[in-house]
Amino acid sequence: MNKFMLLKLMAFAITLSILPTSFASAEKVSDGPLVIEAPWARASIGTKRPAVVFLNIRNQGDAADVLTAVETPVSGRASVHRSQITNGIASMTMAGPVKIPANSEVRLAPGGLHIMLMMLKKTLVKGKDFSLTLVFKKTGRVEITVPVLSVGARGPEQE
Ligand SMILES: [Cu+2]
Numbered sequence: 001m002n003k004f005m006l007l008k009l010m011a012f013a014i015t016l017s018i019l020p021t022s023f024a025s026a027e028k029v030s031d032g033p034l035v036i037e038a039p040w041a042r043a044s045i046g047t048k049r050p051a052v053v054f055l056n057i058r059n060q061g062d063a064a065d066v067l068t069a070v071e072t073p074v075s076g077r078a079s080v081h082r083s084q085i086t087n088g089i090a091s092m093t094m095a096g097p098v099k100i101p102a103n104s105e106v107r108l109a110p111g112g113l114h115i116m117l118m119m120l121k122k123t124l125v126k127g128k129d130f131s132l133t134l135v136f137k138k139t140g141r142v143e144i145t146v147p148v149l150s151v152g153a154r155g156p157e158q159e
Pocket residue numbers: 081082092114115116
């Protein structure tokens with residue numbers, strides 16, 4: 001084996017070791033300055049109860065944007081909710097339009113902002129994924145793929 005072939009093999013091995021992590025991060029960059037990172041959903045118990053989606057929205061631009069709506073073929077009614085604890089009682093409300101300030105990140109995570117999928121049209125099965133479209137005022141529509149984790153998942157890192 002000559003030195004050139006060895007280098008090619010090494011490059012191939014490095015590519016192989018990098019691939020799984022780049023898939024796992026499931027990063028989607030829009031045409032604009034927004035980056036949607038680490039989307040995930042919990043498996044649903046049938047379709048009677050709502051499902052929930054979490055993700056990070058990073059705004060790399062110098063102008064704020066606003067998340068105005070979410071859509072997905074698996075749900076008849078998808079919206080952004082905010083969980084809160086008032087006087088020791090946990091509740092959630094419609095978040096309304098969510099501002100994504102310039103050069104910052106908005107995290108949709110357990111205990112805070114999340115995307116609620118009501119009127120599920122199909123059961124979300126662990127290991128499967130589904131498409132979700134985020135609608136932004138400036139950037140427009142950004143379609144992402146959301147992987148479905150286990151029912152008790154607390155985040156993509158725990159899987
Ligand atoms: Cu909710």
